[in-house]
Amino acid sequence: xxxxxxAPSGIPGHPALSPMLQRLAAERATGALMRxxxxxxxxxxxxxxxxxxxxxxxxxxxxxxxxxxxxGWWDAVAQAGAGQRVGRYLVDSGRVPGGALELCHLGALxxxxxxxxxxxxxxxxxxxxxxxxxxxxxxxxVDAVQRETLRRRELLDRIWPDALTDSAPLxxxxxxxxxxxxPRQRRVLDLVDGARxxxxxxxxxxxxxxxxxxxxxxxxAAGMVATVRPAAAGPASAPGRIExxxxxxxxxxxxxxxxxxxxxxx
Amino acid sequence: xANTEASLKEAMTSxxxxxxxxxxxYTSGMALGTLGGGKEFNLxxxxxxxxxxxxxxxxxxxxxxxxxxIEDILITLGAQYHLIRLLKTRGSNGLFLYLVLDSxxxxxxxxxxxxxxxxxELEV
Numbered sequence: 001x002x003x004x005x006x007a008p009s010g011i012p013g014h015p016a017l018s019p020m021l022q023r024l025a026a027e028r029a030t031g032a033l034m035r036x037x038x039x040x041x042x043x044x045x046x047x048x049x050x051x052x053x054x055x056x057x058x059x060x061x062x063x064x065x066x067x068x069x070x071x072g073w074w075d076a077v078a079q080a081g082a083g084q085r086v087g088r089y090l091v092d093s094g095r096v097p098g099g100a101l102e103l104c105h106l107g108a109l110x111x112x113x114x115x116x117x118x119x120x121x122x123x124x125x126x127x128x129x130x131x132x133x134x135x136x137x138x139x140x141x142v143d144a145v146q147r148e149t150l151r152r153r154e155l156l157d158r159i160w161p162d163a164l165t166d167s168a169p170l171x172x173x174x175x176x177x178x179x180x181x182x183p184r185q186r187r188v189l190d191l192v193d194g195a196r197x198x199x200x201x202x203x204x205x206x207x208x209x210x211x212x213x214x215x216x217x218x219x220x221a222a223g224m225v226a227t228v229r230p231a232a233a234g235p236a237s238a239p240g241r242i243e244x245x246x247x248x249x250x251x252x253x254x255x256x257x258x259x260x261x262x263x264x265x266x
Numbered sequence: 267x268a269n270t271e272a273s274l275k276e277a278m279t280s281x282x283x284x285x286x287x288x289x290x291x292y293t294s295g296m297a298l299g300t301l302g303g304g305k306e307f308n309l310x311x312x313x314x315x316x317x318x319x320x321x322x323x324x325x326x327x328x329x330x331x332x333x334x335x336i337e338d339i340l341i342t343l344g345a346q347y348h349l350i351r352l353l354k355t356r357g358s359n360g361l362f363l364y365l366v367l368d369s370x371x372x373x374x375x376x377x378x379x380x381x382x383x384x385x386x387e388l389e390v
Contacts, residue, residue, distance in 0.1 A: 098269040099388045103361070106298050107291065148296055151314070155295065180328045184293075184360070211293040 017117045017146045020124050025142035032130040038116025041132045046139035049105075049132040050112035054199045055209040058108040058134065064206020067100050077133070085135040105137040110148055111208040117149045152210060160217035161255055168227040169195050170216065179222060188215045192225050273388045274301040277365065281380045283372030285346070288364045292317040298361070307366065316350060316364055338378065345369055351381050353388070 021033060021040065028045035038052030051057065062068040072095045080089035087105065090096040096104075156166070171194045181189055191201045198216055202209040219225045270289055277287040278301050286302030288309045295314035303309035323336060339350040347367040352360070363385065367377060 099273065102270050103289075103298055110294075110296060151296075152294060155314075180331075182324060182328050208294075214293050 017149060018124065020126065021117075021142055021146070024126060029126070029128065030131065031126055031128040032132075033116075033124055033126050035116050035124045036120035036122040037118050038112050040113060040116055040145075041130070042142075043131065043136070043139060046141055047109065047113065047145050048136060048139050049134055050109045050116055050145075051132075052112040052115040052209075054115040055108070055111045056203050056206060058105055060203060060206050061104050061108055061208065062096065062101075065104075067104065068096055080135070081133045083135075084131055084133045086133055087135045087137045102138050105134070106140070107208050109140065110145065110152075111210050113145045114149050114152050114210050117146070156213060156217055159214065160221040161258065162217075162220065162227070164227045165216050165220050165225075166198055166213050168229075169197055170225050171228055173224050173226055181219075181222075181224070185215045185219055188212060189219055189224060192216075192219075194228060270299040270388070271301075273384050274299050276387075277363070277381065277384050278302055280384075281365065281367070281372070281377050283368040283370070283377075284365060285368055286312075286366040288313045290317065290362050290364055292320050292360045292362055302366070309364075309366075312348075312366070313364060316348075316362075320350060320352070320362060338381070340374070342369065347372055347374060347377075349374075349377060349381065351378075351385060353385055 018033075018035070024031075024033065024042055025045045030043050031041075033040040033042060037054060038050060040047055041049040041051075056064075059070075059073050063070045063073055068090070072090075076086050076089050076093070076095065079093075080086045087101060091098045091101055156163075170192045172189065172192050187205060188201055191204055196204075198212045199209055201216075202212040205212070216225060220227075274287050274289065278284050284302065286300070286304075286307055286309050288297045288300040288303075290297050290313040295317040297310045297313035300309040300313070303312075319339065319341075320336070323339060327334070327336075335354075336352050338352065341348040341350075345368070347365075347369050349365040349367065351363045351365070353362060363381060365377065365381060367374075
């Protein structure tokens with residue numbers, strides 16, 4: 001490791017997402033960092049796994065994608081769960097190719113880390129010595145996880161700067177534009193029903209939650225979906241009511257500011 | 267049965283003129299693995315930027331009503347070739363291999379052939 005590992009300075013130009021995580025990386029800690037929206041598992045200061053209630057777990061990603069049948073997954077958990085080597089067992093028993101497991105695991109790890117590292121007011125806890133039953137797959141440096149998480153936040157805000165899309169139930173727009181929707185986004189759009197949230201859709205499709213957030217923000221930017229606003233939830237759906245576009249009812253100040261800034265910069 | 271690191275290594279060593287290679291998730295723009303590159307060529311930045319190239323092409327095909335799949339995208343610069351190969355994944359993740367080649371040393375036909383072989387071995 002570079003000398004920076006002993007004197008954590010965070011990522012230059014960015015505030016550290018979690019000073020505690022930075023410190024744990026520096027002391028090469030092993031255990032589980034529990035935050036408000038997810039848990040990061042560390043081994044010798046590197047991130048080895050992550051879980052969040054907002055994201056589908058690696059089991060869902062593997063089984064829904066058709067890589068693995070769910071009996072195969074449960075068998076692996078039964079055989080190797082106690083020894084905390086489920087990942088290794090899946091590969092060694094020929095159920096999942098090594099490359100597929102790695103990619104799926106990395107996908108799940110970064111996906112859950114994105115939510116686990118979301119801003120929160122609840123203090124984090126760290127339990128030393130705890131490890132995850134999936135076992136070693138491919139450890140990732142803490143800096144890489146923090147960098148990627150920040151990049152993802154910026155990516156989402158560039159697409160459509162309304163974070164409510166990520167967590168609120170969604171509805172399809174009443175008068176969508178007649179534009180073609182790519183197949184991947186179409187499958188997401190088909191599940192938007194006024195009740196499901198991004199997390200529900202991710203579970204259903206067996207895709208990473210962040211992918212769904214990206215698709216939903218793109219659909220929102222294209223005017224195809226909107227969030228169910230708590231105040232409008234009741235009367236807005238009553239028949240006979242004329243539905244006005246959301247923007248006039250509730251101007252998105254951040255977006256308007258951005259527009260103004262962009263126009264001024266021309 | 268190759269893991270990602272072995273596949274990237276194979277691309278680096280078996281394809282003549284390779285300067286860098288990355289395996290990229292094109293929805294998030296994240297590089298799941300990179301090899302080569304260096305200070306003057308940041309593969310992670312290239313990975314994120316090239317997802318827009320892939321997306322733009324996919325969208326254009328959608329607008330044109332072309333029901334086909336992209337195999338690869340070739341971009342020729344003065345001194346480099348950039349080759350993007352979309353992987354046919356069993357799962358629903360969209361991935362591509364991104365290859366940076368020195369145009370003075372590379373054999374494009376051979377590079378495409380090798381990349382196809384590596385894709386088959388990666389088994390994602």
